[in-house]
Amino acid sequence: MSPTEKALRIQALKAKHTFAIQWYSLVIAIGLVAVTFAVAKDVPYQHRTTGALSAFYLSSVGTQPWLINQVFPFAMALSVSRNAFVRATMLIIAVEALVAGVGLTVLSRLESATHGWFVHMRLLNMPYIHQDNAFTQFLVYGVPMAVVSTMMAFIAAVFRAFGQIGLWVFAVGLAVVAVAIIMVLTLTHSADGILHFFGSQPMLADLALYPLALVVLFGTGWALLMKRARV
Amino acid sequence: MSAVLVKDLTMRYRGHTALHGVGLEFQENTIHGLLGRNGAGKTTLMRILTGQEFETSGRVEVFGQAPRENEAVLRKVCFIRESLKYPNYYKLREALAAASIACDGWDAAFAARLVRDFQLPANRQLKKLSRGQLSAVGIVIGLASRAPLTLFDEPYLGLDAVARQIFYDRLLEDFAEHPRTVVLSTHLIDEVADLIEHVVLVDGGRVVLDADADELRGRAVSVSGPAEAVAAYADGVPSLHRSALGGRLRVALAHRPDGPADGVSVEPLSLQELIVLTTNQGDPK
Numbered sequence: 001m002s003p004t005e006k007a008l009r010i011q012a013l014k015a016k017h018t019f020a021i022q023w024y025s026l027v028i029a030i031g032l033v034a035v036t037f038a039v040a041k042d043v044p045y046q047h048r049t050t051g052a053l054s055a056f057y058l059s060s061v062g063t064q065p066w067l068i069n070q071v072f073p074f075a076m077a078l079s080v081s082r083n084a085f086v087r088a089t090m091l092i093i094a095v096e097a098l099v100a101g102v103g104l105t106v107l108s109r110l111e112s113a114t115h116g117w118f119v120h121m122r123l124l125n126m127p128y129i130h131q132d133n134a135f136t137q138f139l140v141y142g143v144p145m146a147v148v149s150t151m152m153a154f155i156a157a158v159f160r161a162f163g164q165i166g167l168w169v170f171a172v173g174l175a176v177v178a179v180a181i182i183m184v185l186t187l188t189h190s191a192d193g194i195l196h197f198f199g200s201q202p203m204l205a206d207l208a209l210y211p212l213a214l215v216v217l218f219g220t221g222w223a224l225l226m227k228r229a230r231v
Numbered sequence: 232m233s234a235v236l237v238k239d240l241t242m243r244y245r246g247h248t249a250l251h252g253v254g255l256e257f258q259e260n261t262i263h264g265l266l267g268r269n270g271a272g273k274t275t276l277m278r279i280l281t282g283q284e285f286e287t288s289g290r291v292e293v294f295g296q297a298p299r300e301n302e303a304v305l306r307k308v309c310f311i312r313e314s315l316k317y318p319n320y321y322k323l324r325e326a327l328a329a330a331s332i333a334c335d336g337w338d339a340a341f342a343a344r345l346v347r348d349f350q351l352p353a354n355r356q357l358k359k360l361s362r363g364q365l366s367a368v369g370i371v372i373g374l375a376s377r378a379p380l381t382l383f384d385e386p387y388l389g390l391d392a393v394a395r396q397i398f399y400d401r402l403l404e405d406f407a408e409h410p411r412t413v414v415l416s417t418h419l420i421d422e423v424a425d426l427i428e429h430v431v432l433v434d435g436g437r438v439v440l441d442a443d444a445d446e447l448r449g450r451a452v453s454v455s456g457p458a459e460a461v462a463a464y465a466d467g468v469p470s471l472h473r474s475a476l477g478g479r480l481r482v483a484l485a486h487r488p489d490g491p492a493d494g495v496s497v498e499p500l501s502l503q504e505l506i507v508l509t510t511n512q513g514d515p516k
Contacts, residue, residue, distance in 0.1 A: 001332070003302040003305075003306065006332050006333050009332045010329045010332055010333060013325055013328055013329055013332075014318070014320060014321070014325065017320060066318070066319070070316070070317075070318035070319055071318045073315075073316055074315070074316065074317055074318055074321075074326075074329065075329070075333065076281075076282075076283055077309075077310050077311065077312065077315050078309065078329060078330055078333035078334060078372075078376075079281065079282075079305040079306060079307075079308045079309060079310065079333065079334075079378070080305070080333055081282065081300050081301070081302050081305050082300060083300055083302070084302060230283065230284065231283055
């Protein structure tokens with residue numbers, strides 16, 4: 001068995017925690033919203049939409065911190081190398097994104113076929129993310145999953161490498177950068193132009209292409225930080 | 232052949248030097264005792280040997296290669312620490328499953344036997360186990376891994392005397408059948424004195440003693456008797472400790488003097504006494 005395969009199998013040992021939590025959340029969200037709209041019969045069709053899909057992505061935020069801060073130190077005691085662990089985590093993030101893309105695309109088609117889970121609701125087929133093409137729909141669902149995973153992996157790696165103070169510096173630094181960007185946009189009166197730019201882009205670019213740049217950014221940062229991670 | 236070879240190893244943290252030019256060698260298929268006081272640098276040394284920490288300078292070889300991110304070396308190593316943390320939600324069977332995946336030499340039957348010996352609950356979450364039970368989990372993993380280089384860093388925190396004896400017995404039994412290199416860091420020196428074959432004593436980040444345990448056991452002696460007779464007998468031999476009461480004197484000597492022991496009592500020092508006295512060299516004699 002290769003070192004990467006070993007690390008992968010160790011990370012997937014608790015498959016429920018590594019892969020399944022977001023799917024539990026989605027099933028619960030679909031069930032709750034369906035029951036709500038089944039009871040609230042007088043809500044018109046155009047209002048039978050919900051943002052509960054965000055629960056799918058939000059409930060996955062704990063996976064990478066758990067893997068990096070709890071499974072990683074244990075794996076290192078068993079002499080799994082940092083490089084093998086990082087390679088395995090990359091595979092896990094890719095598989096998570098792939099499964100999210102395929103699974104949510106299939107479920108969105110199912111939602112359409114069942115007329116909104118038999119209660120005319122729209123949880124997956126939201127107007128602003130619907131794609132007619134299955135592959136682009138797969139990207140629109142899958143890439144945000146990779147963004148969430150790499151971002152959380154990066155934050156967990158900051159903690160692993162620099163501890164609580166590193167996390168604090170990162171948070172403060174992020175806030176300073178955000179404030180600086182807002183100030184520049186405000187002073188140069190370019191905020192409207194930026195919003196217009198993203199608003200005029202194809203949905204696929206906003207939800208898959210640009211987020212892919214974040215995946216590369218956070219993923220590179222995370223992989224570099226893990227090289228200096230101590231346990 | 233040596234499993235571990237360290238030359239001129241220095242490890243500095245911010246403003247603190249944990250290891251100063253350490254040099255040592257751990258022969259293969261031997262049980263080594265890595266001894267020393269808290270903060271002496273033992274854990275740092277083991278972390279470097281297992282690739283968990285990176286040395287500031289010096290040469291470190293494990294099975295002939297540098298361990299840093301070296302998967303060919305690391306797959307032969309298992310490091311059980313006192314503070315080993317298990318992932319939340321893991322149960323014993325999952326921890327053992329992870330070890331069986333990672334360790335090429337994993338013996339599941341031996342692990343099951345050890346679990347029974349230590350009376351560990353297989354289906355309880357590890358975070359709900361007592362400190363001693365968690366230590367036993369580490370011991371099970373360390374022993375059943377049969378890693379060619381197994382390092383135990385104070386592996387039995389919270390373990391009762393019976394469980395510690397089980398550890399020693401199983402280690403010896405299994406070592407006899409499957410020889411490998413074991414490095415055992417502990418403060419319970421008397422308990423492991425008969426177990427270890429080679430002793431490395433680290434103090435203040437330096438190796439102050441590196442010898443075979445048998446040689447050490449017979450080497451240092453305690454001499455007591457009338458002060459003048461003891462002083463005459465011990466003349467010219469380095470002393471580790473000296474205490475006087477009335478006209479009587481007791482001296483711990485680094486080795487047995489050549490001359491006849493007239494009018495004095497000479498007893499060998501235990502390994503623990505030797506270690507304590509050697510690391511107390513700065514104290515008044």
